[in-house]
Amino acid sequence: MNKKSSLLNLLKPIGWGLLAVSFLASLYGIFHYSNILRRELEQHGEVRTGAVLVRTMDARWIAFLGSIEIARRDGQPVGDILKDLKAYSSLTNDLFKAYIIAAPVKTITGRILNIRPVNTPVGMSVAQELQSIWSPLEVKIQAIIQNGENQNPEQLAEAFAYAQKHSKRVIEISDILSGEENIYRDQRMAGPIILRYILVSYLTAVSVLLIPIILLMGRIRKSNTALEESAALLSQKNAQLAEDARKIEEAKRESDVIMETVQEGLLLIDVKGVIGAQYSRELERIFRMENLAGFNFLNILQRILTEKMYNTTRDYLGLLFDSKRKEKQILKVNPLDVVEVNFSNPEGGFITKYLGFTFRRVVEAGVVTRVFIGVGDITSRVTLERELRQSELKKEKQFDLLLGILHIEPKQVQEFIETAKKDLLEITTTLRAEDFAAASAGKIDELRDRLNVVFRCVHNIKGNAAYLKLVYFQKMADEFESKINQLRNRPSLTGDDFLSIVMAQSDLRNDVEELDEIRSKLGELRIGGGNSTELFKNSDRNGNATQTREDELIVGLRGLVTDIAQKTGKSVRLEAKDFTAESFRSDYRPLVRDVLIQLTRNSMAHSFELPAERTKVGKGREGVIEIRPTKHEESGLNGFLFRDDGKGIDIIKVRERAIAQGLITPEDAQRMAETELAMLIFTPGFSTADEVTTEAGRGMGMDIIKEKIIDECGGEITVSVEPGKHCTFGIFLPN
């Protein structure tokens, strides 16, 4: 073998060897780099998944506790839910451990999650805060699990309230954790650590592979073997790369599982509002649409939001993508944290839901590239809150009613309820639907008549309420009257116009029912109180009222007089020495009371002058109402006179009004005596008052008196007037 050729022979494999080695070294370097990158990304993904778990934590607690409560109420077993709750509790504990000491977490799907422990000051503080939120709840949840099938609703409610109270903070913490992770990753990726890794790994690879070169130099003959070994190594590495790819694929599949099962709508949108490929299945359910990837988020919102809300939301997303604006300030004015949305219902009409949206920026290299959105259907929460508010309002009303009747004798309250129910029944009969269909077309007079009947009934309720100082009912009846007056002033009427009346009627009916309920409860309370004799002496069930009861009627009237006098600035005294409702048949007594209330109100509103005015015309400063028992001269009927010394009935005004309203002709007016003209005030719908006030003057009242006394009972009414001086009504009823 010659020297030259042997050297050449020697150099050739060395050259090949070096080439192969440097190729392998670079391959290894690239592989190592990709490996580090993959690990970084994988762990980043894991931490994000952990943050997602935290984000849904509050919703899960609430859902668990809620379903236990629902099952408990329905009498269903709760064992299965408790089992899941237990599993979830330990998952939660694992999660905390993971954040603090990097212990592996086994998710519900069975996957092992390797979360890097948080090591930033902010991250550690929120992780601790989260644990401090969880610890008391865990104690409560353990107790609930211990309770098994014998659940205590108070314990549940308490835990539920606790979870709800901290819900917002938990979501914020989740956001902070993922934010911290983003910062960490950005630093890792951008910082010199990765570069150093690459350099070191490359150098290591080269130096490790240099050993075979040295060996090659020494043992050239074995170069072929070394090459083969390297090739084997290469193929092994290739296989590992394929394995890594498979793992990444699997990780993606697992994130898909999360997206499938998470209970919240999660999505990413880009700056144009386009929804990304990965979003949670729940989102399709919430939006009632499928295949949302590629859809524009704003277009979906446009369909379900009001125009104003849509415009605000569009502006809001604009702000979110504007990297110059501070995220914290923008998150504070989230217009969609609770928003009403309407979906068209396939069965007709629409469905109203409440959604809660949370937003979070995804920042890459200082620019907001996407926005992460969480959506939850919070309809049940919102409805619950609303029901709570309503029940509180109801409680307040009941309190008002209760306060209202505390100072009144039970018997009187009962009478009020009975007459109110009678009036309400008359309203219902008048408004009966089937009659309306026939009556509504063109029969305006018919409808107006009905309206008048309804008004009379409501007015009566109002009068009685004012007499008993049931302020709440007085107010309700007054509002009811206003509604009727609105209809009265309409040029035309249809059956539909009565809808508001029907509603008001049903509201009033409910209020009366409620009053009745409170009254009966209060009755029990009073009997239970032990000193019921005093209170019930006046309400002998056989109607044998004692002397005190008439006094009460007069006392009540006196109270009414004082009340109205105060409001109107008048000064009036009521005298009724010998009057007693005793002298009337017991079934007429409520009517006597109603009539006296009405007459008193009318006198107070129309007849009495202000003190100054009275002094000017030479009367006493104080007006006087006198109620005196009497008998009818001709018929001998038992009755009373009601006299007031105010200006009485303004005959001139009555005449003008009667002519204007077409009740009489000017010629009739010439012929009629003053008393006859005065009797016109008993015509339905007639009033001389210029203004409508709460006290009187809506053109009703006197006509009810006439209808009840004369038409229903066969009694008599007399009027005697001396204009400017006094006015006396005589009311007479059969014995």
Next chain:
Amino acid sequence: MKLLIVDDSTLIRRAIERFANKFQFDEIRSANNGANALKEFKNFLPDVVTMDITMPEMDGLTCVEAILREKPEVQILVISALADKSTAVEAIKRGASGFLLKPFTEETLITSLEELFEE
């Protein structure tokens, strides 16, 4: 650091002034409507403005825009009793840095002021 308080209610101006004392402003001035606020702003050139939304003469949102044209880096905290969320979004859109809902407390006001300077 200088603060300008803009609110048409004397009571609220005083309350903000008292609360803001904790923040150690070098000087605090106030204005009772948008037009006066703009005048005052040009002389005073404050670093922070608290701005009521509903005011006579010139409403708060218009005033925010006018002030930002004078000094773009000023921090404006819009304070409003309007719970309407579109108002809040509109305020931020026009360049306000923060939004605070009335009624506010000393604590919420201080927090909102601090947040104006957070990065």
